[in-house]
Structures are given as structure tokens and as C-alpha cells.
Amino acid sequence: MLISKYSNPEFDPYESDSLVEPGDDGPWEAPTASGPLAATLSLPGSKSLTNRELVLSAISDGASTLRAPLHSRDSTLMVQALRGLGTIVEEVGAGPYGPDLLITPGELTGGTSIDCGLAGTVMRFIPPLAALALGPVSFDGDEAARRRPMRTTVDSLRHLGIDVNDDGRGTLPFSLYGTGEVEGGEIAIDASASSQFVSGLLLVAARFRRGLTLVHTGDTLPSMPHIEMTIATLRERGVEVESPEPGRWVVAPGPIRARSVDIEPDLSNAAPFLVAALVAGGTVTIEGWPDATTQVGAHLEQILPRFGAKVTRSGGALTVDGGAGIIGGAQVPGIELDLSEGGELGPALVALAALADGPSRVTGIGHLRGHETDRLAALAAEINGLGGAVTELPDGLLIEPRPLHGGLWHSYEDHRMATAGAIIGLGVQGVLIDDIATTAKTLPQFAELWTGPLLGRAPAVASDPLGLL
Ligand SMILES: O=C(O)C1=C[C@@H](OP(=O)(O)O)[C@@H](O)[C@H](O)C1
Numbered sequence: 243m244l245i246s247k248y249s250n251p252e253f254d255p256y257e258s259d260s261l262v263e264p265g266d267d268g269p270w271e272a273p274t275a276s277g278p279l280a281a282t283l284s285l286p287g288s289k290s291l292t293n294r295e296l297v298l299s300a301i302s303d304g305a306s307t308l309r310a311p312l313h314s315r316d317s318t319l320m321v322q323a324l325r326g327l328g329t330i331v332e333e334v335g336a337g338p339y340g341p342d343l344l345i346t347p348g349e350l351t352g353g354t355s356i357d358c359g360l361a362g363t364v365m366r367f368i369p370p371l372a373a374l375a376l377g378p379v380s381f382d383g384d385e386a387a388r389r390r391p392m393r394t395t396v397d398s399l400r401h402l403g404i405d406v407n408d409d410g411r412g413t414l415p416f417s418l419y420g421t422g423e424v425e426g427g428e429i430a431i432d433a434s435a436s437s438q439f440v441s442g443l444l445l446v447a448a449r450f451r452r453g454l455t456l457v458h459t460g461d462t463l464p465s466m467p468h469i470e471m472t473i474a475t476l477r478e479r480g481v482e483v484e485s486p487e488p489g490r491w492v493v494a495p496g497p498i499r500a501r502s503v504d505i506e507p508d509l510s511n512a513a514p515f516l517v518a519a520l521v522a523g524g525t526v527t528i529e530g531w532p533d534a535t536t537q538v539g540a541h542l543e544q545i546l547p548r549f550g551a552k553v554t555r556s557g558g559a560l561t562v563d564g565g566a567g568i569i570g571g572a573q574v575p576g577i578e579l580d581l582s583e584g585g586e587l588g589p590a591l592v593a594l595a596a597l598a599d600g601p602s603r604v605t606g607i608g609h610l611r612g613h614e615t616d617r618l619a620a621l622a623a624e625i626n627g628l629g630g631a632v633t634e635l636p637d638g639l640l641i642e643p644r645p646l647h648g649g650l651w652h653s654y655e656d657h658r659m660a661t662a663g664a665i666i667g668l669g670v671q672g673v674l675i676d677d678i679a680t681t682a683k684t685l686p687q688f689a690e691l692w693t694g695p696l697l698g699r700a701p702a703v704a705s706d707p708l709g710l711l
């Protein structure tokens with residue numbers, strides 16, 4: 243039985259005093275798999291879809307409902323940001339992972355401070371929206387957030403004529419002064435550090451007086467599926483958006499339609515669970531797998547067979563069969579993988595590669611140095627700390643499997659580092675994750691889903707990642 247904070251009817255996850263903060267309950271003993279799995283799980287909603295739909299709902303032409311949205315630290319921060327700017331967000335009904343959300347746009351007003359936490363979607367999506375508000379808006383976040391690249395957001399707002407105050411370092415904190423409208427037009431930006439710089443501008447551009455023509459000038463552009471997701475969510479709300487050539491997008495000015503939308507389960511958060519089948523052996527099935535999606539987690543269907551998994555789909559579910567699994571003696575080959583489109587899958591796949599039988603090279607992920615932490619350095623340090631041989635490359639990692647031993651795995655406040663450690667712990671005894679609660683960024687139920695539905699064990703203690711029970 244999943245223990246949920248939502249069993250408490252008094253609980254409002256959007257009250258500021260209930261904001262999820264990384265826990266300090268001591269290290270979590272990553273459970274070791276004892277044999278093949280036969281697990282079926284349903285996962286909470288997609289972070290990327292939830293936060294896009296929240297932003298679009300706040301600037302649309304009526305009230306929108308999000309069904310089965312994500313409720314996590316990142317989505318809570320987004321809701322709080324929108325409320326601070328004048329949007330009404332109410333809870334309606336109750337699903338297995340929390341209530342649906344009814345969003346009623348209000349007049350956008352400044353005079354507020356936005357806490358971005360460590361959420362890239364909040365720090366890159368809200369500033370362009372705040373430019374449409376009247377009054378000053380300041381932005382800050384976690385200490386780790388102050389290391390994430392923000393210069394492109396700041397520069398692009400200035401190109402759009404917005405008055406931005408910062409200290410010139412190209413990071414949080416900064417503030418802007420909205421005049422209630424943005425003229426728009428054509429701007430050029432370098433989005434090589436994050437696709438979110440593009441998405442943040444495209445999401446609100448239909449509300450600019452002249453719309454927006456956005457040109458990317460950098461050499462590389464990561465996470466294209468996330469930009470395609472942005473375009474798809476805009477078109478579903480009637481916005482005219484075209485990409486006449488790679489690296490150029492044109493958004494016509496016009497209304498953004500209100501809508502009711504079902505949020506798909508988070509397929510990137512499915513990665514550690516699906517990878518677990520290759521480590522432990524047996525099968526892991528994720529229910530509610532969409533037939534068609536812009537989520538990059540869908541690429542797991544093609545990537546995991548390269549590590550030797552059998553992947554099938556049936557009745558709206560996706561199943562990964564890991565055969566005997568690494569712990570059962572299955573041979574799992576190393577692979578060459580360009581992950582430029584799906585960097586957020588990197589930590590889970592690198593953890594798997596560290597347990598494989600041959601070397602892997604994962605490239606196209608230099609921008610992961612600007613994620614929640616420098617993920618290339620963090621993965622190399624943590625796997626090597628357990629006896630591994632991971633080498634940092636300019637834009638990726640070379641992973642040479644070695645016999646690993648137990649030890650403390652640091653999460654660096656990064657949800658995907660914590661879940662990567664859990665994957666290693668499935669195959670290696672004595673792995674302790676220093677801060678499993680950091681998974682609350684996008685999946686507060688991670689530890690209980692891992693121990694319960696995945697491994698079929700009762701959690702050692704009732705987990706309450708949000709500290710609310
Ligand atoms: O737009 C989004 O929802 C995201 C875009 C990607 O960012 P980057 O392009 O910075 O990698 C991805 O890694 C992140 O988890 C979510």
C-alpha cells in the first residue's frame with residue numbers, strides 16, 4: 243500500500259510552509275535485489291508536461307484543468323510562482339498521486355519574489371512570463387541553483403527590451419521590471435547550455451504584441467524532444483508555431499486556449515525502474531505508457547534493447563524483460579550512446595553501464611554540467627568512489643565496468659543522482675544514499691515505490707518524503 247501525504251484531507255501542498263525541502267534523515271540503505279523482479283507500477287505525472295501546462299494555463303483565455311498532474315517540489319514551486327504573479331490554482335478531486343488542478347488566469351502582477359528552488363523549468367520559464375506582469379519580480383533559488391546557467395534568459399529578456407537587474411555573473415539571483423506588455427519581434431540567443439531557454443520564450447511568446455521569431459545561434463542544442471514538447475503543447479492550445487528551419491522558431495501573436503488536459507506519467511522517472519529489470523533480472527512493467535508522446539523517456543524503448551533487454555508494449559503498458567539480470571549472470575554489453583536528445587536519462591543509463599560487461603561511452607551530454615549538479619563530475623566521483631573506472635570526456639563519460647563495493651553515495655541535491663545510486667545498490671551490497679529525500683524534486687514517492695511495488699518488500703519505515711504525515 244502506498245503511503246501518501248494525500249491521505250490527509252487537510253493537507254495543501256501549495257501552502258508555503260509545506261514546501262518540500264531535501265531531508266536530513268540520514269543515509270538510506272539502497273536495497274539489494276535478491277532475484278528476478280515481476281513488478282508492475284504506475285508512476286506520477288510528467289514534470290515537463292505539468293510545468294508547461296501550468297504556465298500555459300496561467301496565460302490562457304479561461305480556466306484549465308490538469309488531470310493527474312505531478313505533485314512534487316518542482317511542480318509546487320511552479321504553482322507558487324504562478325500564484326505569486328496573480329494566477330488562481332485550486333485543487334479539485336483526488337487521484338492516486340494527489341488532486342487535479344484547476345487554474346484560473348488572473349491579471350499578471352509583479353511585486354513578488356519567485357523561489358525557483360532547483361527547478362530549471364521554474365528559473366527558465368517564469369522570467370519571460372513575469373515580463374508580461376506589471377511591477378518588479380525577483381528570482382532566486384537554492385544555493386545549487388545559483389550555479390546553473392541563466393545568462394541566456396537574462397540576455398534574451400534584455401533583447402526584448404525588459405529592464406533586468408543582475409550582478410553580471412549570468413546566474414540567479416536577478417530581478418526584472420515588467421511593464422505589463424512585451425513588444426516581441428526577432429531575437430537571437432545561444433541555447434547550447436539548455437533547451438529550456440528556448441522553451442521558456444516560446445511558451446509565452448503568443449502573448450507578445452508581435453509574437454516572436456527566435457533564432458538559436460550556438461553550435462549545439464540539447465534536448466530537442468523537450469522543445470518539440472513545448473511546440474506540441476502550444477499547438478494543442480491553438481497557438482500558431484512553426485520551425486521553418488532547424489534552430490529557428492516563429493510564434494504568431496494570439497490567444498492561448500484554455501483546456502482540460504490529462505498529464506502523462508513521467509517517462510524519465512520510469513528510467514530507474516525499467517533499468518532495474520536489467521540489473522535484477524525479470525520484468526518491470528510501467529502502466530499508462532502513452533502510445534505517442536513527446537517525452538524523451540520514450541527513447542528507453544530503443545535504448546534498453548541495446549543493453550540486452552527485451553521491451554514489449556501491450557494494453558497501454560511497457561514491459562522491460564531483463565532475463566536473468568546482471569545479478570543472475572546475464573551478459574549486458576556496453577554501448578556507444580549519443581544522449582544529446584535525452585540528457586536527463588543519463589544518470590540512470592550511466593549507472594547501468596557501470597554494472598555492464600563491457601565499456602560504454604555516453605556523449606552529447608556536456609550540458610549536464612549545468613544540471614542540478616555537474617552530473618558528469620558527480621557520476622564519475624560516485625562510481626569511482628565505489629571502485630569504478632569512469633572518465634570524464636569533454637561532452638560525456640567513458641564507463642569501464644569494474645567490480646564495485648559498498649559505500650556512501652552522494653546525491654548532490656540531485657534527484658537523478660540519488661536514483662542512479664539506488665540502481666547501483668540493486669547490484670552492489672552496502673550502498674548508502676546520503677539523501678534519498680532529494681528525489682522529492684520530481685518523484686516524492688521514489689523510495690516507497692522502489693522498495694514496495696518494484697522489489698515487493700515492505701518499507702523499513704513508513705516513508706514520508708514531504709515530511710507531512
Ligand atoms: O524543458 C524541460 O522540461 C526540460 C528540458 C531539459 O533541460 P536541458 O535542455 O537543460 O537538459 C531536461 O533535461 C529537463 O529535465 C527538463
Ligand SMILES: C=C(OP(=O)(O)O)C(=O)O
Nearest residue numbers: 360361362363586613614
Ligand atoms: C535537468 C533536470 O531538471 P531541471 O528541470 O531542473 O532542469 C532533470 O530533471 O534531469
